[in-house]
Amino acid sequence: MLEPIRFLQSPEFAVRDSGHLETHDAKLTTRKGEPAWLLSAAPSQSWVAYQTQPHVHLPLILETPVGEVESERFPFGKLVVQQRAEFLHLEIDTGFRPFWSSVKWRAQIWQDMGIHPSDIVIRNRAPKVTAFINGDAMPVIWDDANEHWLLDPYARIPRVLDRLQPAGRPPVTVEP
DSSP states (O other): OOOOOOSOBOSSEEEESSSEEEOSSOEEEOOTTSOEEEEEEGGGTEEEEEEOOTTOOEEEEEEETTEEEEEEEEOSEEEEEEEETTEEEEEEEEOOOOOOOSOHHHHHHHHHHTSSOOOEEEEOOOSOEEEEETTEEEOEEEETTTTEEEEOTTTTOOHHHHHTOOTTSOOOOOOO
């Protein structure tokens, strides 16, 4: 009797639980024993990583020809890296936990404890990096000391409170 195929591999697509996935031009590293997906769409200058485990945050390092994206704790969902003209663009659709406080340092404490997903580090020399998380434009800042871009998924606190603002009242705004 033939054994069923458990995971897939092609030049453009890989699904594995080995902790290391490769396509013809990209690599994805995560925790061994946890399934993940990697897709390379070189003609459209797009690379996609899927973290398929809804119950845990996983380390994720996506290496592409246009840059490297790293998160110590990435939630269930997908990360898309795209080269657009002279800049790099990230589209992230994930299960980031909402944070209900308007105080940034509280979110940082929860991130440090591992309760909330970590910041996302982007290593490349593009003059500009843009990012959207779950449809919301997010600020990406250059960190001179570490020579990389940094995307804080909680930089726009209180995103959840903004959506719950009663009609007729001005929206709550807090700058990071």
